[in-house]
Amino acid sequence: MPRSLIAGGHADYVLPPAEMPAYLIAYAAQAFGKRSRPVAPSASTEDALTKICILLRDKTRHDFSQYKESTLRRRIERRMALHRIDRQGDYVGYLRQDPAEIEALFSDLLIGVTNFFRDPDAFAALEEEVIPRLFFGKPAGATVRVWVCGCSTGEEAYSIAILLREHLETLKQAYTIQVFATDIDPRAIEQARTGLYPSSISADVSAARLARFFSEDPQGGYRVQKVVRDLLVFSEQDLVQDPPFSRMDLISCRNLLIYLNGDLQARLIALFHYALSPNGVLFLGNSETVGEVPALFAPLNRKWKLYSRLERPRGAFVPTSVMREPPPASTGDQQPLPHAAAGLTKGKLDLRALTEQALLRHGDPVGILVNGRGEILHIYGRTGQYLEPAPGDAAMNVFAMAREGLRRDLTTALHRAVTHREPVRRPGLGVKTNGDFSRVDLTVRPEQTHLDGSLLTDFYLIVLETATPEPTASATAGAAPTSGDGDCEQNARIAELELELRAKDDYLQSTREEMETSNEELKSTNEEMQSVNEEIQSTNEELETSKEELQSVNEELATVNAELQTKVADLSRANNDMNNLLAGTGVATLFVDHQLRITRFTPTATRLIKLIAADIGRPVGDIVSNLVDYTDLTDDVQSVLSDLLPREHEVQTRQGAWFLMRIGPYRTLENVIEGAVITFVDISERKRSEDAVRAARAFAEAIVDAVREPLVVLDADLRVVSANRAFYRHFRLNEAETRDRLLFTLSHHRWDIPALRDRLQEIQAQGGSFEDFSLEQDFPDIGARSLRLNARRIDPGEGQTGMILLALEDVTSPPPPGSPEPTDAPTPEARP
DSSP: OHHHHHHTTOOSOOOOGGGHHHHHHHHHHHHHTTOSSOOOOOHHHHHHHHHHHHHHHHHHSOOOTTBOHHHHHHHHHHHHHHTTOOOHHHHHHHHHHOHHHHHHHHHHHSOOOOOTTSSHHHHHHIIIIIHHHHHTTOOTTOEEEEEEESOTTSHHHHHHHHHHHHHHTTOSSOOEEEEEEEESOHHHHHHHHHTEEOGGGGGTSOHHHHHHHEEEOTTSSEEEOHHHHTTEEEEEOOTTTSOOOOSEEEEEEOSSGGGBOHHHHHHHHHHHHHHEEEEEEEEEOTTOOOOSOTTTEEEEETTTTEEEEOOOOTTOOOOSOOOSSOOOSSOSOOOOOOOTTTTOOTTTSOHHHHHHHHHHHHTOSOEEEEOTTOBEEEEESOOTTTBOOOSSSOOOBHHHHBOTTTHHHHHHHHHHHHHHOSOEEEEEEEEEETTEEEEEEEEEEEEEEEETTEEEEEEEEEEEEEOOOOOOHHHHHSSOOGGGHHHHHHHHHHHHHHHHHHHHHHHHHHHHHHHHHHHHHHHHHHHHHHHHHHHHHHHHHHHHHHHHHHHHHHHHHHHHHHHHHHHHHHHHHHHHHHHHHHHHHOOEEEEEOTTOBEEEEOGGGGGTBOOOGGGTTSBGGGSOBOEESOOOHHHHHHHHHHHOOOEEEEEEETTSOEEEEEEEEEEOTTOOEEEEEEEEEEOHHHHHHHHHHHHHHHHHHHHHHHOSSOEEEEOTTSBEEEEOHHHHHHTTOOSTTTTTSBGGGHHHHTTOOHHHHHHHHHHHHHOOEEEEEEEEEEETTTEEEEEEEEEEEEOOSTTSOOEEEEEEEEOOOOOOTTOOOOOOOOOOOOOO
């Protein structure tokens, strides 16, 4: 397949695979990246487009100047994108250098999109409503003539031929069928003549028709059988320039008019009307129309664009082609010559000099310089006996100001001079002045002049001069018999009447020609207006569609707006709630982003860090802090943002207030870290309570140490929390081997007495106290001792477990006189 494409010359680029992506990306960027908004074409692009059309015409003989400009521009821009050309002026130069590119552009402009029985419902309507009508009323042996315009590769032409053949087989009489299929593309015509199509046509042609009218080709695909192929004649034809066929029963021109501008569409519709026989049928594409022209066509089926030809009014123009005027002969930069009446002012052109020079050339005494519409540009000489101001609004039109007897001949003479560009003379006109008639010779001559290198031709000089009296018959006869005077006068009168009659005939002829010309102009204008009306209707439909789309978009926008308003209200409420929450808690809060810039803070935060509203956006490290002995705020925030682990510090202000500072990551609902949150909780009261507790504890411990009786404080598990000096001294113990040890393990488990354990556990569980609990035990280092124990549970406060204060009194009898004293126990270690 790639080799076939290259061999056929259809490839735009032949590249290695590695280079293809760059070319595709560049092509897509240029071809599709510039259409965000339509832009009015500039003068330079218009000039470039004209030059491209001229190059196409010179190379291919086909004129694309009346094709739709948008279609031309799209195809040209596609070729420019392929060659990476940005400006149309540069593309014109490229076309001049490479004639093969002109052929390539020509091929691109020929949009050959077609297939068999395209729009099946439209062909069904053609088969049911039109095909039988073509044969109806024709005598046996007559010819049914069909013209398929813009047939491309022939699929639709063969489709119509198949329908004609199928209907012919149902008739008893024999008819001849001729289908003329034409197109501007010679390659498409050549392919159509072969009648060979790919196997994919089976999707458009029924199996029965494939079997009857096609045969499988050995090389693949389907070939049209001879019984259908002989019905068609394929030829190359340009609808715009070449003469049309005539006496057609059916013309099919589908999806061609949509590529042409409105003026050319109207002219082609008129051409089709001429080419069709009476009651012939025109078959157009779904997006095309003849325009509402009741004088040309009547609809048979509006939906599927089937129209019946109507008789054109008498005197209608018969086209031989639709070209109005030839395009320029070269692609040079010369400008068309402006019309004289366009932009004509006395400041730019000396009309007096022009009038005087024209009069002097012919020796005329009185002249009036006018344009083709009779508007007076300059008056030379006395013209009062020929012209007078017209009643009503002031006007400088020579026809309105011409006196009686002059207006009619002046109108016809000027019209003839404008039409034929030659002098016109009307001698011996009777002009009424002050109640009497005087004879005047009227001459109208075309004039021209140059202005800024341009030739101006819309000037006509009206010359009025008194007519020379002709000798009468009596004067020329000398002494002729008086009996013949009556005959001479009668002959002179007859000659005068004949002269006047001829003048009236000339006037009527001129008037008739003018009327026919005006009629043609009005018809042309009417066709243009109908085309404009169709465009307006099409535009109106598009606007209606756009309006509906805009209404739908507006409704969607209203819904979105309502949702947004709801979200804004929710957001406002949430913002208000958060502000009130932050203000109500009294917690100083500071928000920073990843760059440690302040994004938000609560009013309470200003007590710790000197902040104002203008500090939003400033780095937190640049703000003066009110904290004492803490300078690591920036480093701590950076650490939190790095490891996402919260940090806490107790900090103090210069005023002595204490705060618990917490630094944590700021997480969104999507679990995205967008900064950090710094909070300061006032713990001044707690710090004061802790100080009071420490002072009270120190005071209590001092009292306990001062008591001479041994004292022990036990926790809920009956472990020693503390003991006074008397306890350590009396039982020969120290703090290291006593604190946090179970009472029952002290002194080698001498305190492990079940009754004592039960009493201590009882008051620990139920509260209360016990007194005078007697205990006798032999303790290491001090021997046997009799003790009396008193215990009471101490409740330190809500939420804390109780402790037991155990007081011991040694009631051992003193030793007999002369017994050795026990050795002194080691002094307990000092408590911290």
